[in-house]
Amino acid sequence: MKTIKRIGFLSALILPILLVAGHYIGGIGIWMIHIFVFVAVPLMDYAISTDQSNVPKEAISQIAKQRFYKLVTFSWVYVQMAVLVWGFYVVATETLVLTEWIALCTGMALVTGGIGITVAHELGHKKEKADQFYAKVLLMTVCYMHFIIEHNRGHHVKVATPEDPATSRFGENFYAFWARSVWNGYQSAWALEKSRLDRKSIPFWSLKNEMIQFTLAPLIFVSLFFIGFSFALDRWVWEVPLFFFTQSFLAFSLLEAVNYLEHYGMERKQLSNGLYERVTPLHSWNASHRVSNFLLFQLQRHSDHHAFAHKPYQVLNHYDESPQLPAGYSAMIIVAFFPPLWFAIMNPRLQNWKQKTFETSVQ
Template structure:
C-alpha cells in the first residue's frame, strides 16, 4: 500500500472534483469516530504483539513500519479533523488520539498558534525557505510546544479555566504508565518509538505544506491568510486516506469546513508536483527537496510580488 498509493496518485493527474455547494455529508463525522476507535484498537494490538515473542525480527520491523505509517498519516489526519469540529465530544476524541501519540500539545499549538500565524516567522510550523526538514523538526517541535503553552496560559488567565497542558502532559504520563504496566519495558520502548515516528510524519506534513511560503507585511501589519500560503496536493488516493488533508489551503481559509467539502480551487494555487506522501519522502533528502521545491517557491513568491505591485499601482 505504501508504494501502490503514491504510484496510483502519480498516474492520475488530478483528484476528484470539488463537492457541490450546499452538499450534505451524512456519515462524515461517524467515519471519524470509527477511525478513532480503529486507531486505539490498532495501537493496543500492535503493542501487545510487539511485547511478545510471536514475531520474527523482520515481522516486528514490518509491523512497526506499517502501524507507524497508519498512526502518522491516517490517525493524524482524522484527529486533526476532529479537533476542528465544534462538537465537544468530537473535539475531545481527537485530543485523546493526539494524547495517545504523546503529542497532546499539538491540539493547542495547532489551533492557537499555527492557524493564527501560519506563513509567518511567528509560526514554528511554517518552514523557512532553504531550511532542511532535519533542522525544522526539532525547532518546530519545541517552538510549537512553547508557543502553545504561552497561548494557553494567556487563555487560562483570561477565562479562569485549567490549562490543558496539564491534560496533555498528564495524559502522556498515564499512557506511558499503562503501557509499562500492561505490556512491560520493551513495549514501552516500542511505544515511544512509534509515537516519535508518527510525530515525525505529522511534522513532515507541516513542513511540506507550508515550505517557503510567506505572507507579506506592510506598515507593521500582516496580510490575511490566502490561498497562496499553503501547498495543495490534488492526488486522489492519498487524499482519501488522509481525509482530504492535502487540500490544505482551503482548510486554512475555512478551518470549520468539514473534510469532504474541502476544495482545491483554481490551478494558480501552490500545487505540489507529487502526492503528499511522496513529497514527505523527498523532504527527508534535503538536496533533492531543494532542487524540486526552491524554484517553485521562487515562482510563487514572484507571482505574489507582481500582484502586490499591481494593487499599489
C-alpha cells in the same frame, strides 16, 4: 460519483489491515504497509488524474452535514485504539527480531501518525465536545496532545510568518525544521495555555491546565497497559512502553514532515500597522492528487483548509491559483528526507510560482 467518493474515504482502513496481515504473513509481508504508502500510492497518484473538481456551492451545506463523513472519522478512533492495543500484545507476547521491531514500529506510525493525526486534526477544528474528545484521544496515542492547542490557537494565527514554528522557511532543510518546530511548538503551546488560564484567573499549577493534563494522559495510558501486561505475564513487560514511545516519536515526526511540505517558503506580507495580511489560499501548498487525498481525508487541499478552517474535509476546494505540489504527500515526504533533492525540486517551483503571482497582481 458521490458513492465513489464515499468509498474512497474508507481507504484509510487499508493501512491497519496491511499492518496486521503483513505481520502474520511474515517475510516481506511485514513491509506491506510501507510499500503501499510509499510506492503504490505515489504510483496511483501519478497514473490516475488529479481531482480538481469542487462541490457545487449550493450543495456544500447539505454535504457538510451528512453523518457518513463524521462517522468515518469517529470510527477511525476505535480502529486505531484496537490496532495499537494489538501492537502492545504482539511486542509483549512475541519475540521479535530487529527488522520486525522496525517494521512494526514504523508501520504503526503510519497508522497513528499518517492517518490518526490527520483525523485528530480534522476533529480538533470542530467545536462539538465529541469531536474534541476523540481528537485528544488520538493525539494521546502519539504523545502529541499539545498539538490541538498550538495548531488551532498558534499555527492558524501565525501561519506563513516568521513567528510560526510550523511554517518551514525557504532554504531550511527538514531536519533543521523538525528541531525548531517540535521544540518551539511545544513551548508555544505552554505559553498559549498560560494566557488562557490568566484570562480566566485560573492558577497555572492546576489540573484545569490542559498542558498538565496532556502531559499526564499518555503516561497514564501506557502505564495501565504496562502494568496490565506485566501482571498477566508475570514479568516486567518493558517492550510495551518502548514500543509506545518509539511509534509516538515516529508518528509525530511524520506529522512534522507534513507540516514541512505544507507551507515551505510561504510568506504573508507584513502591513504598515505591523500586522500581517489575512490568510488566503495562496499561503499553503495544495495537492489534488486523487488517491492520496482519499487516504488523507483531503488534507492535501490545505490551501482551502487554512483559508476556511471550519470547513469539513468532504467539502474542501481545489484552487488553481494556489501553489501546487508536484506529487502527493506520500511521495513528497520521501523527497523531504533528502534535502538536496527537495531543494532541487521545490526551490525553482516556489520561485516560479511567486514570480507568476507577482506578475498577475500587477496586471
